[in-house]
Amino acid sequence: MNEKALKRAALYIKDWLRFQYERGDTPGFVVAIAHKGKIVFNEAYGYANLEKAEKLTPQHLFRIASHSKTFTATAIMQLQEQGKLRIDDYAVNYLPWLGQHKDKRWQKVTIRQLLSHGAGVIRDGPKNDFWNVEEPFPSESKFKNDILESNLVIDNNTRLKYSNYGYTLLGMIVAEVSGKPYNQYVIENIMRPLGLKNTGPELEQKIEKNLVTGYSLLGPHKKRLPIVQIDTQAMSPATGFYSNAEDLCKYFSAHMAGSGKLLSDESKKEMQRAHWQAQNASVKTEYGLGLEIEYANEHRLLGHGGGFPGHITQSYFDPEQKLVVVVLTNATGSWAGHIAKNAIKVLEYFQNNNRAPKWAKYQGRYMNLWWNVDIVAVGNKLVAATTDVWEPFEQPSELEHLKGNAFKISKTDSFGSADETVEFKLADGGRVEKMIYAGSTMLPEKEYIRRMSKKRLIGQGMVD
Numbered sequence: 287m288n289e290k291a292l293k294r295a296a297l298y299i300k301d302w303l304r305f306q307y308e309r310g311d312t313p314g315f316v317v318a319i320a321h322k323g324k325i326v327f328n329e330a331y332g333y334a335n336l337e338k339a340e341k342l343t344p345q346h347l348f349r350i351a352s353h354s355k356t357f358t359a360t361a362i363m364q365l366q367e368q369g370k371l372r373i374d375d376y377a378v379n380y381l382p383w384l385g386q387h388k389d390k391r392w393q394k395v396t397i398r399q400l401l402s403h404g405a406g407v408i409r410d411g412p413k414n415d416f417w418n419v420e421e422p423f424p425s426e427s428k429f430k431n432d433i434l435e436s437n438l439v440i441d442n443n444t445r446l447k448y449s450n451y452g453y454t455l456l457g458m459i460v461a462e463v464s465g466k467p468y469n470q471y472v473i474e475n476i477m478r479p480l481g482l483k484n485t486g487p488e489l490e491q492k493i494e495k496n497l498v499t500g501y502s503l504l505g506p507h508k509k510r511l512p513i514v515q516i517d518t519q520a521m522s523p524a525t526g527f528y529s530n531a532e533d534l535c536k537y538f539s540a541h542m543a544g545s546g547k548l549l550s551d552e553s554k555k556e557m558q559r560a561h562w563q564a565q566n567a568s569v570k571t572e573y574g575l576g577l578e579i580e581y582a583n584e585h586r587l588l589g590h591g592g593g594f595p596g597h598i599t600q601s602y603f604d605p606e607q608k609l610v611v612v613v614l615t616n617a618t619g620s621w622a623g624h625i626a627k628n629a630i631k632v633l634e635y636f637q638n639n640n641r642a643p644k645w646a647k648y649q650g651r652y653m654n655l656w657w658n659v660d661i662v663a664v665g666n667k668l669v670a671a672t673t674d675v676w677e678p679f680e681q682p683s684e685l686e687h688l689k690g691n692a693f694k695i696s697k698t699d700s701f702g703s704a705d706e707t708v709e710f711k712l713a714d715g716g717r718v719e720k721m722i723y724a725g726s727t728m729l730p731e732k733e734y735i736r737r738m739s740k741k742r743l744i745g746q747g748m749v750d
């Protein structure tokens with residue numbers, strides 16, 4: 287990646303996310319970006335706790351839910367490298383109590399099938415109101431009873447069927463094979479070697495002061511309720527972990543081939559190749575071993591999302607670009623994956639348009655009653671990107687210089703103002719005072735907000 291373009295993109299993303307936060311309804315979110323293992327962006331927006339008006343910081347912790355599966359899969363692959371298991375072994379070889387199951391198909395379920403969600407296991411047990419925080423997560427004994435009472439929902443090794451209970455079984459295999467409790471194993475063999483000081487496999491008292499408050503879906507009158515955090519007991523390997531964005535950047539950077547960390551490159555390749563393709567997904571989605579695989583334009587992205595009561599999170603890493611993007615939010619129903627993927631698209635746009643900008647003095651955000659637009663200098667032209675959407679550079683208009691402070695709209699859609707003029711009016715000192723876009727006056731963001739804050743009625747002209 288071009289480093290200068292990366293820095294320009296990071297500056298744009300910082301302000302773009304601020305704009306989106308101010309007009310959205312998520313209490314708070316943190317976004318971090320790492321390139322070649324180095325953090326290049328780590329910003330927090332909003333509140334960790336609304337009731338206390340506690341500002342969110344990049345140091346705050348979130349429950350990262352199904353990110354936990356990536357740690358569990360890593361642990362299994364480490365144990366395979368140590369010769370203590372093979373992922374094509376039957377799970378019953380390590381968990382003999384599964385042999386009591388009346389559904390004999392369980393005898394043929396392999397570790398690989400559990401890792402890839404291809405085992406056909408029930409997703410969250412026969413009764414799972416623990417997700418509604420109405421009952422505790424299952425203890426180990428309760429979990430075993432649930433498994434023994436639940437037949438495979440579909441035949442194993444036929445298709446992708448996501449299962450938190452399947453990953454809970456994998457955690458039990460880690461404990462059985464390593465001779466250590468699961469939580470202890472991952473701390474000693476994953477967190478400590480990487481220096482992940484803000485990551486752990488389960489809710490614990492020492493982190494509560496740094497843990498964000500999670501909030502419910504929006505209710506009537508756009509109200510959200512805070513959610514009590516509970517531990518996940520036997521399901522820690524599937525959904526119990528907490529972390530912050532910086533630690534997750536370190537962790538997924540370690541999963542890149544050539545890092546020399548966590549696993550051999552051969553094990554990483556096995557985790558990162560597609561084992562199943564998701565059916566009926568709105569976008570192309572595949573699953574490897576503990577890793578989701580998605581796509582942004584031409585880029586293949588690996589990582590995982592997470593949904594815990596009051597916490598929606600997403601991490602992507604691009605091995606080709608050596609890039610990691612992490613988004614952590616503290617509200618159910620928020621769009622962490624959408625934010626992450628579109629941040630990657632913004633990064634890509636700046637990489638594809640990395641020539642030194644000639645008209646940087648005109649850059650900025652401009653507003654009027656109908657439109658908010660970002661003017662961005664790209665080489666010898668300007669582009670006009672719609673700020674109100676999550677994909678600002680999907681179809682930006684292009685402006686070519688005419689003379690002086692005037693430009694022509696050289697590229698736009700059929701409903702835009704093609705071939706019309708954009709002119710910047712400068713104040714003393716060269717600062718842009720206003721922009722006349724195809725005849726419509728637009729003011730710089732701060733000036734527009736200042737003037738509008740004084741109005742009680744729109745329609746009196748933009749004068750003080």
